[in-house]
Amino acid sequence: MDLQQSINILKALADPSRLKIVNALLERPQYVEELAQRLDLAVSTTSHHLKKLEAAGLAGKEKEQYYVVYFVREEVFDLSLRHLVGFRNPEAGVQDQRLQDYRKKIIAAFFEGGRLKRLPAQYKKRLVVLEELAKRFKPGVTYSEPEINALIQNAYEDHCTVRREMADNGILEREDGVYWLPDSREAASPGIRKRKKKMDKRKALKREYMEAFRAPGICKITNTANGKVFLAGSLNVEALVRRHQSELKLGSHRNEELLKDYKELGAEAFTFEILESIEQSKDAGFDYAKEVEVLLDLWLEKLQPYGDKGYNRPPKTR
Known part of the structure; x- marks a missing residue:
């Protein structure tokens, strides 16, 4: 991550209304009018804030029938504060010279x-x-x-x-x-x-913490009763599996269809597995977030977990 990306993310979050929008989207994807009603904001104001979040890479959107649905980009929200401030400082040489x-x-x-x-x-x-x-x-x-x-x-x-x-x-x-x-x-x-x-x-x-590399990757949740699957990616795939297990157990999972089946069938009807993980790169500038995004697209293309086959939202049609 470079300096400008970090600035864009921090600026986008430095607003109370945008923080409330992000908080709402973390629960589940929502369309503009729904968010505006929920947060007591004008639709135009909500759209403005969503565009800021989208420009910073914090949110994405998909068209579903007559509505544009917004969602958070999980891979960005899995970044730690250390990732945001750990950019390569382009002024390091100049700063050192000033000190000298x-x-x-x-x-x-x-x-x-x-x-x-x-x-x-x-x-x-x-x-x-x-x-x-x-x-x-x-x-x-x-x-x-x-x-x-x-x-x-x-x-x-x-x-x-x-x-x-x-x-x-x-x-x-x-x-x-x-x-x-x-x-x-x-x-x-x-x-x-x-x-x-x-x-x-x-x-x-x-x-010790830094040396304990937490592998990014893709996980799959399978409903063994009907064969439907849900795919997700993260910079810490083991933590992602634990999070999905916890959210389903607590009834707070953002995928309503998956949560509904989980409540009806029980935990024993679902399996959780890591489909693919990314090994630690020797390149200090390796973009794990981008690699996760590419891997997820490949697995979505391969398994097509949409409609009767899965719980993921189908990609936008162009």
Whole structure:
């Protein structure tokens, strides 16, 4: 997903009326007049909001007899917030350069001939200066307190203040009078340093979560009494199966015909299976949502789960 797609989705949802429309469509597909009546909106206003949702890829429409029926695009609503904000930042290089220029400006203002003229009063500038002084230490080397003092004193007289602030801000690690640089400069950032143990645990959990690839794919619900089937796709096909099972059990499934048969025949008359799943791609930019859409179209074409054969809505005729 690129930046513009994320912006379009977030903008489309940043409206109370559109959120209410989405909420209604999540229950079941509906036509414009029905939504307008339900939400107490003008038909023209409802149409306007639906066009915005459709343009953002959040909703789709199909013509059924005399009505245009709108529905939510399940594959988009299966996206997590991480997907929306995890786009490739086109300005990353420019942003990094701005940060480097900012640091260079501070260093030029407070250093002269390799020596620090004074410590900045502003905290964020002070950190830049302390990190610049820390370049005098070598990674993987331990230093005694006198050694640290001597290296700092080469650049600034008040070695005690600098040493203490480096340790307090995590720029230097300290234990039993021995000092050393942290494993990475990121780990030395003050906010991260103060929550290091907690963050390490969270990072480990996050890594485990991210490594546990949740396969996208297509699932099929079969009515064993009459052979009718229902097909659906998702970026997390196992979760999709569980969701359909739960919605049918709770009586909240959006497919009214499927729900009616489920209530009449009972859970034992229905089977749930994963028809096809997508393996994890080595390509970081692989579009799983598009692949799910293509796979679903192929399975719909193959099984034709419409009318007497299934519960899916037939495609629009051109």
